[in-house]
Amino acid sequence: MSDLIYDWNTVDxxxxxxxxxxxxxxxxxRDGLQSPSISNPAIDQxxxxxxxxxxxxxxxxxxxxxxxxxxxxxxxxxxxxEIVDSRLSVRPNCAARTVIADVRPIVDISHSVGIPIEAxxxxxxxxVRQYTEDWSIEMMLRSTEEAVGFAVKEGxxxxxxxxxxxxxxPDTLRQLFTAAIRAGATxxxxxxxxxxxxxxxxxxxxxxxxRLVEELGADVxxxxxxxxxxxxxxxxxxxxxxxxxxxxxxxxxxVGERVGNTPMDTLLVNLQLLGYIDRDLSALVxxxxxxxxxxxxxxxxxxxxxxxxxxxxxxxxxAAAVIKxxxxxxxxxxxxxxxxxxxxxxxxxxxxxxGPMSGKSNVIYWLEKRGLxxxxxxxxxxxxxxxxxxxxLADSEIFELVHQVQxx
Numbered sequence: 001m002s003d004l005i006y007d008w009n010t011v012d013x014x015x016x017x018x019x020x021x022x023x024x025x026x027x028x029x030r031d032g033l034q035s036p037s038i039s040n041p042a043i044d045q046x047x048x049x050x051x052x053x054x055x056x057x058x059x060x061x062x063x064x065x066x067x068x069x070x071x072x073x074x075x076x077x078x079x080x081x082e083i084v085d086s087r088l089s090v091r092p093n094c095a096a097r098t099v100i101a102d103v104r105p106i107v108d109i110s111h112s113v114g115i116p117i118e119a120x121x122x123x124x125x126x127x128v129r130q131y132t133e134d135w136s137i138e139m140m141l142r143s144t145e146e147a148v149g150f151a152v153k154e155g156x157x158x159x160x161x162x163x164x165x166x167x168x169x170p171d172t173l174r175q176l177f178t179a180a181i182r183a184g185a186t187x188x189x190x191x192x193x194x195x196x197x198x199x200x201x202x203x204x205x206x207x208x209x210x211r212l213v214e215e216l217g218a219d220v221x222x223x224x225x226x227x228x229x230x231x232x233x234x235x236x237x238x239x240x241x242x243x244x245x246x247x248x249x250x251x252x253x254x255v256g257e258r259v260g261n262t263p264m265d266t267l268l269v270n271l272q273l274l275g276y277i278d279r280d281l282s283a284l285v286x287x288x289x290x291x292x293x294x295x296x297x298x299x300x301x302x303x304x305x306x307x308x309x310x311x312x313x314x315x316x317x318x319a320a321a322v323i324k325x326x327x328x329x330x331x332x333x334x335x336x337x338x339x340x341x342x343x344x345x346x347x348x349x350x351x352x353x354x355g356p357m358s359g360k361s362n363v364i365y366w367l368e369k370r371g372l373x374x375x376x377x378x379x380x381x382x383x384x385x386x387x388x389x390x391x392x393l394a395d396s397e398i399f400e401l402v403h404q405v406q407x408x
Contacts, residue, residue, distance in 0.1 A: 004336065015274050016242045022276055023059040023247035025223065026264055028291055029079070030062035030095055032251035035260065041294035043075055047082055049252070049294060052287040054088045056268065057279045059247070062120065065095040066109060067102030073109065080113040093118035093159065098140075098147040107154040119151040120189065122161035125168040125176060137175060144179045152184030159187035159223060166190070166197040166205055177212060187221045187247070188213070192236060195229025195259070199239035202226075206243035221246035226262040228254055233262035234270060241276060252291035253299065266304050269341065282347040304341070311343040312351040314392050316359030319352045323365045326350075354382060355392035362386075366398065378405045 029046055032038075041049070053061050064076035080092050094109070096102035098121045110117040123140060124133060130140075144160070151158045160180035162168060177188055190205055197205075206222060213220050224240035226233040226249070237248045250264030265288050271277045288306040292299050301308045313319050318338045325334035334350050335342045343349050352369070354362045363382045367374040382401050386393055 004333075015276070018241070018244075018276065020246065022241055022245075022271065024264065024268070025093070025247055025249045026053045026058045026061040026090075026251070027225070027249050027261060028053075028061075028251040028255065028264070030064050031249075031257075031261060032255040032291075033295070034257040035255050035295070035297070036257070038255060038295040038297055043078055045290070045294035046075060046079060048290050049287070050079055050082060050088070050090070051086070052283055052290055054090050055283040056281065056287060058090060058264070060091040060093055060118070062095060063092045063117075065102075066105035067096050067099075073105055076105075077109050077113065080109055080115060080117060084113055084115050091116075091118065093120050095120045095122060095161075096147070097121070098123040098143040100147055100150045103147050103151045103154075107151065107156055110156050111154075116156055118157045118159055118187075120159045120161050121147045121151065121185075122163055122189075122191075123176070124164055125162035125172060126164035127169060127172075128167065129164055130172075137172065141175060141179045144176060145183045148180050148183035148185050157187075158183075158185045159189050160185040161189040161191060161225070163191050164193045164196075166192045166201055167194075170208065173209075174212060177209070178216060181213075181216055181218045181220055185220065187223055189223040189225055189249075190240075190245075191225045192227055192233075193225075195227035195233065197226065197236050198230075198232060199235050202236040202239040203243040206240050206245050210244050223247045223249065225249040227256065227258070228260045228262065229258060233260075234266050237262050237267055238270060238274070241271065252288050253297060253303070255291065255295060255297055265306060269305050269346065272345070273341070281345060284346050285348065305346050305348070310341075311339060311348050312353060313338065314353035314355035314362065315357045316362060319362045319365070320359060322350050322352060323361055326365075353392045354386045354398060356387055356389055358383075358386050367402075372402060373406070375405070378402060381405055 063079040064072050066073045066076045083092055094106045094117055096106055096119050103119050106117055106119045148158050162176060209222055222245050224237055224245040226236050240248060250262040250267050252264055254260035254263030265284055268281055272281060285306045288299060299307055321337045322334050325337050335344060352362055352365050354366050360379055360383050363379045364374040382398055385401055
């Protein structure tokens with residue numbers, strides 16, 4: 001279809017190429033559950049979500065913060081055991097403060113289940129956190145060395161997470177990252193904890209960190225973890241990918257504290273369309289619906305790709321163009337003419353509705369799609385009803401009009 005559009009997105013060249021594939025870490029089952037509006041999912045719901053994470057090919061998932069107490073230990077252990085028993089490829093990780101008391105439960109679960117569980121040891125790194133908490137750099141370095149060193153000694157991998165990295169002083173980050181790497185951390189996670197970053201800031205931070213890792217001669221990967229407070233989480237994460245982040249984090253529907261995390265679903269869609277990944281995303285709708293059901297967070301009608309209205313139109317001129325594409329027998333053209341996202345890649349299809357903004361072509365198509373004869377009388381009856389309505393006609397309303405005109 002490339003000859004049917006002029007793509008201004010590529011005028012300045014294609015997206016930057018990468019020497020290594022991008023990985024994803026799904027935070028739905030831990031960081032995502034910090035939203036004050038959610039219902040905490042039952043374990044069966046969490047297991048279903050875990051399997052959908054697997055179906056989407058997401059490489060790793062945060063399955064809990066077991067240092068929070070026995071109730072979290074129980075669910076975290078069950079999720080880890082499911083990965084083993086079902087032979088899932090998704091790799092588990094768990095959050096922990098940089099204190100041994102938080103890391104020890106991760107070690108215990110890892111040993112009991114028989115699978116490596118990455119410890120994501122986090123500590124605030126910005127001056128505002130240090131001032132508020134009354135932390136000295138000496139205390140932060142000591143906690144880092146003790147927690148990371150303990151995990152490594154116990155045989156589990158460590159991702160060292162600096163909260164509020166995007167507002168942290170480079171000298172502080174240099175000391176913390178150096179201490180974590182020397183203690184055995186194999187990943188550094190750069191966090192936009194309060195959604196402060198812009199794309200330029202995300203790129204600058206990732207590039208600075210890569211230079212530091214190279215300077216230290218370390219074999220350490222870099223993660224990016226974003227939040228949505230300024231509505232920039234997806235574009236910030238893409239900027240981090242372009243700057244060389246190895247793995248990026250997100251949650252289904254962007255659930256999470258305050259206004260949420262980077263939405264994993266929208267991120268996957270955009271990285272697929274940009275060519276950074278090539279995977280089967282047909283389970284994306286089911287993934288989002290499962291999380292919505294489990295947490296009680298509704299999917300907005302206009303939510304990208306998975307929202308009810310994402311590929312749905314009742315507007316006459318728009319519908320007419322889509323219908324003409326369908327009549328050519330070309331689903332690809334129908335997905336292109338009034339949509340920037342190919343619906344079929346994500347298990348969706350273009351839908352034509354009948355409402356006050358519709359033309360008669362909407363009515364005719366609706367009837368023919370259902371194998372009904374579009375007589376002049378029936379089309380006129382439905383068309384007038386739509387013009388007098390204040391919203392899209394429900395299928396049941398249209399079928400009632402069909403029965404009035406064509407009783408069986």
